[in-house]
C-alpha cells in the first residue's frame with residue numbers, strides 16, 4: 142500500500158517523513174524520529190505510558206494513526222525540559238519521589254502538563270480524576286499527586302511574582 | 305498490534321465523505337476519534353481497504369442551543385461536551401455521562417457521533433440518547449434523514465444507519481426535570497457493569513413524567529417505557545420506585561461475562577437505577 146507524505150511539528154521542529162497510513166504515532170515518534178520519551182506499556186490504549194500532547198490534547202499515541210496525526214503539533218517529554226533545564230513538573234517529580242522505575246513518568250508528566258494548562262490550581266481530587274488514564278505500577282500514585290500539586294503551586298508562585 | 309494496510313482519505317465536506325463511502329461501498333469505513341475503531345483494527349477484527357477520516361469536516365463539529373432544541377455535531381468530543389457551559393445548564397446529564405466514559409485521554413479523542421454510531425452495547429451515550437428521546441441525523445447519497453435513538457439500535461454493532469450514510473448530528477429537547485447518569489464499573493476506564501440514565505419531571509411533590517434507559521444490560525441499550533410509567537403520577541414512594549425497578553428488570557437481558565454473572569448484573573442494575581432515580585428526583 143502506498144506511503145503517505147506526513148508532516149508533523151514535534152517539540153517545535155518541523156518533521157517530514159514517508160509512512161504507511163496504518164503506522165501508529167508512537168512508532169513514528171520512537172522508530173522514525175528517535176523520540177523515545179513516550180513509552181509503549183500496553184499498546185492497547187489502557188496504560189497512558191505513550192501519552193503525548195497533540196494539538197493541545199493529551200492523547201495515547203498508540204491509538205492514533207500516523208495518517209490522523211498528519212499536520213499536527215506534538216509535544217513529548219523531550220519538549221518540556223532538558224537535563225540542564227528541567228520543567229517544574231520534572232523537578233517536582235524528582236523532589237517528591239513521583240517516580241521509581243520511571244517507565245510511566247514521561248506519560249505522567251506530559252499528561253500533568255496539559256492538566257495544569259487547563260486547570261492551574263487543581264485540588265487533589267481533580268488531579269486524581271485528570272490522571273486516571275495513566276497507570277503506575279510502582280509509586281502507589283500518592284507521590285505523583287504530591288509532585289503535581291507542588292508543581293502547580295510553584296508555577297502559580299512564579300506567575301504571581303511576575304505580576 | 306499494527307492494523308492491516310488501508311488507503312487513507314481526509315475529505316473536508318460531508319458530501320465528499322458520502323461520495324467516498326458510496327464509491328468504495330463495503331470496503332470503506334469512517335473514523336471519528338478512532339478510540340473504538342483503532343483498537344479493533346489493531347486486533348485485525350476489521351476488514352476494509354479505505355479509511356475515511358472525518359476530522360477535517362467543520363460542519364460535523366460544535367454544540368448549538370436554539371431555544372429548547374440542542375444539536376450536537378457528530379465530531380464533538382466527549383471532552384468538549386464536559387466543558388461546554390451552555391450544555392451544563394441545558395442538559396447536565398451529557399457532561400455527567402461523558403465524564404464517566406473511559407479516561408481523560410480517550411475523552412479528548414472520542415466523539416459523540418462515534419460513541420452512538422458504534423453500536424457497542426457498552427457505549428454510554430446511546431442509553432442517554434434514548435432516555436432523552438434524541439433524534440439522529442444521517443446523511444447519505446440520497447440526502448438526509450432522521451432516525452429516533454429509540455429506533456436506531458438493532459443488535460450489537462447493527463444499527464439503522466446504512467453503510468453509505470454518515471451520522472452528522474444528534475438533537476434533542478432540553479430535558480424537562482432532573483437528570484442523572486449513574487454507572488457501576490470495575491475500575492476507571494472500564495465499560496459499565498450496569499448504568500442508568502434517568503430524567504424525572506416533578507410538580508408539587510408529584511412525578512409528572514419519567515424516562516429511564518439502561519446501558520450494557522442487553523445487546524442494545526434498553527429504554528424501558530414501563531419503568532418510566534411506573535413513576536409517573538406517583539409521589540416517588542418506595543413502592544413506586546420498586547415497581548420501576550421491577551419493570552426494568554423484566555426489560556433487560558444481561559449475559560454472564562468477565563464483568564460478572566447475569567444475576568449480579570441484575571443486582572447492579574437495580575442499585576444504579578435506584579440511585580439514578582434518587583439523584584434525578586433531588587435535582588428536579
Ligand SMILES: Cc1cc2nc3c(=O)[nH]c(=O)nc-3n(C[C@H](O)[C@H](O)[C@H](O)COP(=O)(O)OP(=O)(O)OC[C@H]3O[C@@H](n4cnc5c(N)ncnc54)[C@H](O)[C@@H]3O)c2cc1C
Nearest residue numbers: 334336337338339340341406414415417418419427428471
Ligand atoms: C480504554 C478505553 C476505554 C473506553 N471506555 C469507554 C466507556 O467506558 N464508555 C464508552 O461509551 N466508551 C468507552 N470507550 C470508547 C470511546 O468512548 C470511543 O471513543 C467511542 O466509543 C467512539 O468514538 P470515536 O469518535 O472514537 O469513534 P471511532 O472509533 O472513530 O468510530 C467508532 C465506529 O463508529 C463509526 N463512526 C464514527 N463516527 C461516525 C459518523 N459520524 N457516522 C457514521 N459512522 C461513524 C466508525 O466507522 C466506527 O465503526 C473506551 C475506549 C477506550 C480506548
Ligand code: FES
Nearest residue numbers: 183184188189203
Ligand atoms: S501504550 Fe498506549 S496506552 Fe499503553
Ligand code: FES
Nearest residue numbers: 241242277278279
Ligand atoms: S514509576 Fe514505575 S511504573 Fe510508575
